[in-house]
Amino acid sequence: MSEVKREDTPVLETRGLGISFGGLKAVQDFNIKLYKGELAGLIGPNGAGKTTVFNLLTGVYVPTEGSVLLNGEVLNGKKTHQFVAAGIARTFQNIRLFKQMSVIDNVKAAFAKDIKYRMGAALFRTPAYWKAEAAMEERALELLDIFNLKEFANQSASSLPYGAQRKLEIARALATDMKVLLLDEPAAGMNPTETAELVECISIVRERFGIAILLIEHDMSLVMKLCERITVLDYGQTIAEGGPEEIANNPRVITAYLGENDDGEDGENLA
Secondary structure: OOOOOOOOOOOEEEEEEEEEEOOEEEEEEEEEEEOOOOEEEEEOOOOOOHHHHHHHHOOOOOOOEEEEEEOOEEOOOOOHHHHHHHOEEEOOOOOOOOOOOEHHHHHHHOOHHHOOOOHHHHHHOOHHHHHHHHHHHHHHHHHHHHOOOHHHOOOEHHHOOHHHHHHHHHHHHHOOOOOEEEEEOOOOOOOHHHHHHHHHHHHHHHHHHOOEEEEEOOOHHHHHHHOOEEEEEEOOEEEEEEOHHHHHOOHHHHHHHHOEOOOOOEOOOOO
């Protein structure tokens, strides 16, 4: 795990973030700072509020308290597409690709905000249109090549194996010029080979592009291997934060995941 050089301003920060649904506090007083090139984990039992946090960080939900900041700028009240434009990209538990489109067109779709030509240029296929399309094609192929997907560029996304589809989803997110990548259970449903390829993919995003990554994952061995800092949620509240070893041996975390033994003692550690 490479050492991350801290900067004064975190790329992503939350301050007292929370949301209530009909009086039920789903998340409360959630605070995190994520720096450039950092890979952090967000874990907790089912129903702890992890996905709700991701929805708050991407504008799907509007917080009832607290703030979300990107490079010091408050994003509260912005639409989901504005969060994306600002630099926050996300993957989902269930892969969301344009399955019937080609692999390369899935990546090119992420360049939509960068299109410079007007509608008339697209209708009449002017030189400006072809120039812009060629540039997008080149950029898309470069991203696919990084993730060893270039040879599948013209195949439909649905034809890719599951692990390759997940890599395509990450490549598409990278095409948005993101500053922060939120990964929601990326290893779910993967076999050991696909998981190893995913780890390599995540390392490339972090080290080559300096992207800050926040990871939700139930595969504890993956979390402990990848993340240098881990935040633990339970019932919408942060119950622990620290390095992998510290979290794996934290009695409160162990109890949240495993409950207590019949004799009232905490369960085994999570390492």
